[in-house]
Amino acid sequence: MSESHSAHYNEGLIKKYLFSTDHKIIGMQYLFTGIFMGLTGAFMVYVFRMQLAFPGIHVPGFGLVSQAAYNALVTNHGAIMIFWFAMPVLIAAFGNFLIPLMIGCDDMVFPRINRLSYQIFFLSVIVLFASFLVPGGGFGGAWTAYPPLSAKAEYNLTPMGAPLWLIAVALEFVAFLLGGINFITTLMNARAKGMKMYDVPMVIWMIVIASLLFMASVGPLIAGAIMLLFDQFIGTSFYDAAKGGDPMLWQHLFWFFGHPEVYVVLLPPLGMAVEVITTFSRKKLFGYKTFLHSVYITGILSFVVWAHHQFVAGIDPRMANLFAITTLIISVPIAEICFLVMATLYGGSISFTTPMLFALGFIIEFIIGGVTGIFLGASGTDIFFHDTYFVVAHFHYTFVPIAVIGFFIGIYYWFPKMFGRMMDERLGKIHFWGTIIPFNLIFIPLFFLGMYGEHRRIYNYQHFPELNTPGLYFLRELATVSTVVMLAFQTVFFYNFVRSLWKGKKAERNPWKANTLEWVAPSPPPHGNFEKMPEVYRGPYEYGVPGRSTDFWPQNEPN
Amino acid sequence: MKNNSVISSPVLGVIAFIFVETMLFTSFISAFWIVRSGAINWPPMGQPRLPLLTTGFNSLILLASGFLLYTGYRLFSKRGFEERVRKIYFTSLILGIIFFLFQGYEWARLIRFGLTMTSSIYGSFFYLIIGFHAVHVLAALFIMAFFYKKLEKKGVFSAVLALWLFVVGVWPILYGLVYLK
Numbered sequence: 001m002s003e004s005h006s007a008h009y010n011e012g013l014i015k016k017y018l019f020s021t022d023h024k025i026i027g028m029q030y031l032f033t034g035i036f037m038g039l040t041g042a043f044m045v046y047v048f049r050m051q052l053a054f055p056g057i058h059v060p061g062f063g064l065v066s067q068a069a070y071n072a073l074v075t076n077h078g079a080i081m082i083f084w085f086a087m088p089v090l091i092a093a094f095g096n097f098l099i100p101l102m103i104g105c106d107d108m109v110f111p112r113i114n115r116l117s118y119q120i121f122f123l124s125v126i127v128l129f130a131s132f133l134v135p136g137g138g139f140g141g142a143w144t145a146y147p148p149l150s151a152k153a154e155y156n157l158t159p160m161g162a163p164l165w166l167i168a169v170a171l172e173f174v175a176f177l178l179g180g181i182n183f184i185t186t187l188m189n190a191r192a193k194g195m196k197m198y199d200v201p202m203v204i205w206m207i208v209i210a211s212l213l214f215m216a217s218v219g220p221l222i223a224g225a226i227m228l229l230f231d232q233f234i235g236t237s238f239y240d241a242a243k244g245g246d247p248m249l250w251q252h253l254f255w256f257f258g259h260p261e262v263y264v265v266l267l268p269p270l271g272m273a274v275e276v277i278t279t280f281s282r283k284k285l286f287g288y289k290t291f292l293h294s295v296y297i298t299g300i301l302s303f304v305v306w307a308h309h310q311f312v313a314g315i316d317p318r319m320a321n322l323f324a325i326t327t328l329i330i331s332v333p334i335a336e337i338c339f340l341v342m343a344t345l346y347g348g349s350i351s352f353t354t355p356m357l358f359a360l361g362f363i364i365e366f367i368i369g370g371v372t373g374i375f376l377g378a379s380g381t382d383i384f385f386h387d388t389y390f391v392v393a394h395f396h397y398t399f400v401p402i403a404v405i406g407f408f409i410g411i412y413y414w415f416p417k418m419f420g421r422m423m424d425e426r427l428g429k430i431h432f433w434g435t436i437i438p439f440n441l442i443f444i445p446l447f448f449l450g451m452y453g454e455h456r457r458i459y460n461y462q463h464f465p466e467l468n469t470p471g472l473y474f475l476r477e478l479a480t481v482s483t484v485v486m487l488a489f490q491t492v493f494f495y496n497f498v499r500s501l502w503k504g505k506k507a508e509r510n511p512w513k514a515n516t517l518e519w520v521a522p523s524p525p526p527h528g529n530f531e532k533m534p535e536v537y538r539g540p541y542e543y544g545v546p547g548r549s550t551d552f553w554p555q556n557e558p559n
Numbered sequence: 560m561k562n563n564s565v566i567s568s569p570v571l572g573v574i575a576f577i578f579v580e581t582m583l584f585t586s587f588i589s590a591f592w593i594v595r596s597g598a599i600n601w602p603p604m605g606q607p608r609l610p611l612l613t614t615g616f617n618s619l620i621l622l623a624s625g626f627l628l629y630t631g632y633r634l635f636s637k638r639g640f641e642e643r644v645r646k647i648y649f650t651s652l653i654l655g656i657i658f659f660l661f662q663g664y665e666w667a668r669l670i671r672f673g674l675t676m677t678s679s680i681y682g683s684f685f686y687l688i689i690g691f692h693a694v695h696v697l698a699a700l701f702i703m704a705f706f707y708k709k710l711e712k713k714g715v716f717s718a719v720l721a722l723w724l725f726v727v728g729v730w731p732i733l734y735g736l737v738y739l740k
Contacts, residue, residue, distance in 0.1 A: 109568045181575045189568050215575065219582025223590065227687065236676055236683040238590070244598060244680035249590055256586075 021111035022527055027097035028418075029118050033125060034089035038407075041080040042487055044073045053473070053480035055460045068157065070459045071140025072132070078143030079165070082265065083172050084128065086403035088121060090268040091214075092179050094410050095207040097418065099183060101518035101525060102201050104192025104534045104556075109185045117178035124171035131164035139165035142457060144258070147239035147250050151231040163232050170225050173218050180211035192517065192556075195536040198288060199555065201516045202540070205292060206271030210264045213299050217260035224253030251313055255306035262398065263302045266366075267295065269406025270337070273359040276413050277341060278541045279514045280356040281348025282551050285541040287340050294333040294340070301330040311382045320379040327377035331370060338367060353512075354428030355413035361436050362405045369397030372447070387457075390450025393443045400439060408435070408493070415497075416511045420524040421504030427496040434489030441482035445475040513552050516540045520556050567714035570721060577725045580695075584729055587691060588736060591684045603679050607672040609738050610665055617661045618734050621696075624654035625727030632720045640711045648703075648710070651723075655700050662693055685737060692726070692733055699726045 017025060043061075050057055051065040058064055065073070096114065100107055108114045132138040139161040141150040150166075153159035187200070187208045227238040228250065237243035239250050278285050285291065307315055307323040341363055350356070372394040375381045385391060408431075415423050454467055461467040461476075510519040517536070521529050534556035542553040566574070595601050602608065631647035638644070666686075674682045699722050709715045 110572060113572075177576075177579055181572050184575050185568050185571045188566070188571055215579045216582060219579055219584075220586035223583055223586035226691075227590065230676070230683070230687070234676060236687075237680055238594075238683060238687075244594065244603070245683075246594055246597060249593055252593075253586060253590065 019115065021107070021115045023096045023100050023108050023111070023114060024418075024525065026114050026118050027093045027095075030088045030096060030121070031093035033122065034085050034093055037080050037084035037125065038089070038403075041077050041085055042490075044077040044080070045483060046487060048073045048077070049480040049483045051459070052461070053476040055462055065459075067459050068137055068140060071142075071457075072138035072158075072161070074457060075140050075142050076128075076132075076138055076165075079169065080128070081399070081403060082143070082261070083169060084125065086265040086399070086406075087172075087176060089407050090265055090403065090410070091207060091210055092117070092121070092176065094203075094268060094272070094414075095179065095183055095211070097414070098518065099186055099204055099207065100190070101417070101521060101529055102204050102516050103187060103190065103195060104517045104520075104530065104536065105186070105190040106528045106530070106533075108182045109190055110182050113178050114182050117175045117182070120171055120178070121175035124168045124175060127164055127171060128168035131161045131168060134160035134164060136161055144254060145228070145250075146254075147228060147231065147247050151228060151239050153232070163229060166225055166229055166232070170222060173222060176211075176214060177218065180215045183208050183211045184215075191536075192533065193535045195555075198292075199536055199539050201271075202274040202285065202288070202291065203268065203271030206267040206274075206295065209295055209299055210267040213260045213267075213302065214264045217257045217264075217303065220253040221257035224250050224257075248310075248313065248315070251310050252306070255309045256303070258309065259306045260299070260302045263299060265402050266398070267299075269362060269402050269409060270295075272406060272409045272413065273362050274341070274344075275514075275516070276355045276359040276409055277344055278543065279413075279512050280353055280359075281345050281350045282543045283344055283348040283541075284543055285340070286343035286346075288539065288541070291337060291340050294336040297333040298330060298337075301326060301333070305330055305377075308377050308379070308382070311379045312386045317379075324377060324379040328374065331374065331377075334370060338363065353412075354423070354425055354432060355409055357429065357432045358405050358409040358412060361432065362401045362409060365401040365405065365436070365439070366398060369394060369399075369401065372397060385450060387455055388450035389446045389454045389456060392456055393446035393450060396443050396446075400443075404435070404439075408432075411497075413512070414518075415500065416507030417518055417521075417523050417525070419501055419504075420507050421500050421502075422507050422511060423500045423504060424496050427492055431489060431492040431496065434492060435486060438482040438486035438489065442479045442486065445479045449475050449479075510554075513550070515542060515552050515554050517555055520554065567717070569714040569718040573718040573721045577721065580725065581729075584691075584733075587688050588732070591688060591736065594680055594684065598680070602681050606679055606681050607669060607674045609669070609685070611738055614662075614665060614734065614738055617658055617665075618730060620654050620661070621658040621727055621730055624651045624658065625724055627651040627654065628720055628723050632716060635710075635716060636713070640716075648707070652700065652703050655696060655703070655723075659693065659696050659700065662689070662696075688733055688737055692730060695726050695729075699723050 017029075020026065047059050047062045047065060048070055050059045051070060056064070096108070136153075136158040139145075139150075139156065139158050141156045141158075141162065145162075145166070149155050150162055153162070156162055187204060191200070227236070230236040231238055231240070231245075237245040239245050239247045241247055274285060274291070305323060305327045307319060308327045311320050311323075372390070376385055376391060376394060412423060412428055415421070449472060452467070452472060454461070454472065458464070461472070507523045509521070509523055511523075512519070517534050518525075520534050522531070535558075536555045537558055538553065538555055540555055542555075544551045545553050627647055628651040631644050631651065634641075634647065635644045669685075674685065676683055676686045702722060703719055706715055706719055710719070
């Protein structure tokens with residue numbers, strides 16, 4: 001009797017946590033899957049950085065790194081960190097959790113499509129891991145998968161790994177398309193009563209615009225991937241120049257997606273940083289509409305810059321000039337956004353809580369990443385810097401703030417709402433400095449290595465006399481040791497996270513005294529989110545309004 | 560709770576989906592264009608010519624199907640889901656199936672004449688683009704059949720109509736591009 005009862009209870013548990021259509025549960029599924037994939041990607045970087053700094057070492061926890069393994073690790077580190085960590089965590093997890101809460105509705109418009117989205121995403125994770133286990137090992141043709149290397153098994157030597165990797169990426173895209181349709185429709189059709197377009201919190205705008213950019217850009221990559229799969233499986237010649245195809249075609253299709261993808265993952269953490277910065281400087285966001293329009297312009301421009309990835313690939317130099325110009329123009333709206341954030345901070349009463357530290361760190365480090373990009377966007381200097389570690393350092397200065405720091409902004413800020421308890425501030429600050437200092441010590445040396453001419457995607461620099469000097473090896477070792485230190489400091493975060501889940505201080509509804517609607521719901525919000533559906537009377541950033549007893553003015557309070 | 564909507568959610572969802580599909584078809588078309596403009600002989604020597612007229616006739620069947628569904632929708636908005644609307648809906652569905660089967664018959668003939676996916680880049684693109692459209696026709700027909708019972712809801716009918724009109728509307732472009740040149 002009791003056995004059947006417990007079986008019944010288990011079934012309920014499985015139904016609740018595995019097949020739920022509740023947006024919060026789906027958000028959590030994405031969050032924890034994403035964190036797991038992030039750790040996988042982090043382990044990969046540890047292994048190949050060890051090999052680069054100490055060639056031939058038996059890496060503790062992995063063993064000897066073969067050339068094939070090195071290629072597979074580098075490839076999958078890139079792919080995992082962008083497709084299986086940044087996107088699921090920043091867009092899917094926070095998007096699913098925050099959109100209904102912050103626009104004041106009970107769930108997504110299409111809850112079952114939402115569940116299907118996570119199930120397909122989970123399938124893509126399984127297919128990706130399967131690609132490591134097949135004969136020949138995982139795909140090692142770099143995350144950009146340029147043909148003919150990726151198209152022909154006799155070149156890449158991974159007859160099964162390459163197609164499986166491509167299928168995993170395609171499945172992940174399908175999952176995000178379904179999610180994106182949901183996000184856009186929900187924002188358009190399910191806002192709380194009284195919430196006008198310019199009353200929507202900036203992070204929601206950012207997640208929805210990111211979904212739009214993703215949906216506009218992903219078609220070409222899916223088309224390219226279908227053609228690549230045909231080339232791999234049945235021997236068509238879409239990318240084979242000898243038989244009338246065009247290998248450059250893939251590069252155009254890939255980067256038409258690849259460049260907007262940068263903004264797809266940039267915008268959600270930018271929105272989170274805006275929420276955090278306005279809350280903790282107790283000031284209205286400076287220029288809400290200007291901010292939003294700058295993002296629109298950035299999004300549109302991001303579709304006409306893709307060929308700056310191909311300056312040395314043999315495109316027409318006149319075309320390279322055009323793309324250099326558009327690339328430099330896109331820094332104008334981004335600079336505008338940074339100035340708006342600074343203007344918001346100016347004169348605010350700033351409190352340096354952990355989420356605020358991460359938000360400020362995000363803005364500052366991202367600016368370094370953006371500024372170093374100018375050298376790569378100019379087609380002249382790019383001829384020298386192309387495919388060196390300068391490029392690697394540049395895009396990690398954008399992607400690490402986006403994916404890693406952005407993830408921490410969101411977690412530290414919304415943890416009380418997600419789990420109903422507060423995280424430890426002191427551990428949070430230790431974690432912040434333990435992340436940000438080693439992060440700079442990893443990538444500043446890589447800028448110098450790149451300027452010395454260190455080429456990317458090389459397994460052992462001892463084979464290159466000019467690059468096999470003690471000075472350069474010192475820089476490589478510095479970067480590797482900093483990587484290990486940065487990874488080690490993440491244990492502080494996980495300790496803090498797990499401990500706070502059970503032993504953290506109970507969180508009230510609105511621990512940060514913020515204005516947006518998610519703080520009206522109980523912490524954590526129950527199924528259906530709100531006891532009484534909120535109505536909205538004003539914009540999300542009314543802090544320090546003169547003549548009020550409190551310095552914040554929640555969106556749902558009539559007066 | 561799903562209040563203040565200008566466009567109903569199913570239609571908006573389908574529009575977002577169609578947006579992605581448009582980008583997808585555009586990518587195939589531009590890839591086709593790039594390869595075709597770089598080729599010396601197009602269509603390449605020794606490859607069979609495509610059946611212009613029969614496929615043109617078949618295109619008319621598909622266009623008729625799309626037009627019928629649209630008139631059915633107009634009638635539906637005026638009078639509800641009545642007998643005539645049902646008949647029009649079924650005719651439209653059957654015309655779609657005829658188009659699909661006829662295309663399959665054409666493919667079988669072309670393969671016999673030696674135009675295959677791997678025979679040349681011409682064949683690869685032909686089967687890629689036309690086949691991709693055929694997959695969409697098939698999927699849309701399944702969706703039309705599947706949602707038959709839920710058609711009384713206006714949002715569902717408009718969503719199905721939007722999807723079918725997209726699949727029908729993209730065909731003349733593909734026909735003009737792949738067959739007529």
